[in-house]
Amino acid sequence: xxxxxxxxxxxxxxxxxxxxxxxxxxxxxxxxxxxxxxxxxxxxxxxxxxxxxxxxxxxxxxxxxxxxxxxxxxxxxxxxxxxxxxxxxxxxxxxxxxxxxxxxxxxxxxxxxxxxxxxxxxx
Numbered sequence: 001x002x003x004x005x006x007x008x009x010x011x012x013x014x015x016x017x018x019x020x021x022x023x024x025x026x027x028x029x030x031x032x033x034x035x036x037x038x039x040x041x042x043x044x045x046x047x048x049x050x051x052x053x054x055x056x057x058x059x060x061x062x063x064x065x066x067x068x069x070x071x072x073x074x075x076x077x078x079x080x081x082x083x084x085x086x087x088x089x090x091x092x093x094x095x096x097x098x099x100x101x102x103x104x105x106x107x108x109x110x111x112x113x114x115x116x117x118x119x120x121x122x123x
Contacts, residue, residue: 087103
């Protein structure tokens with residue numbers, strides 16, 4: 001069975017179509033690939049001091065453009081008939097939202113969490 005494990009991690013996704021050449025779509029269509037995508041547009045950098053991983057209201061989140069970008073990613077995968085076996089996301093809301101809007105179903109995978117803030121860095 002052809003599988004693609006799709007990992008969604010933090011990345012500023014500005015113009016997804018221009019980043020993926022047609023020959024890469026053909027490779028992805030073959031399956032058995034791991035594709036890494038960071039989150040769609042979430043203006044700013046890092047998270048506010050005191051943010052909570054389980055509270056989206058305390059985090060930097062997708063804006064309207066980011067939501068549209070996420071939906072466009074999903075449409076591109078469908079248009080190009082890319083098989084998606086599993087979608088994994090970090091626990092950051094902007095990443096989970098990118099996964100949700102692009103692919104509907106996803107699983108949280110804490111190993112993908114950012115180490116940008118010291119409280120999430122391995123000790």
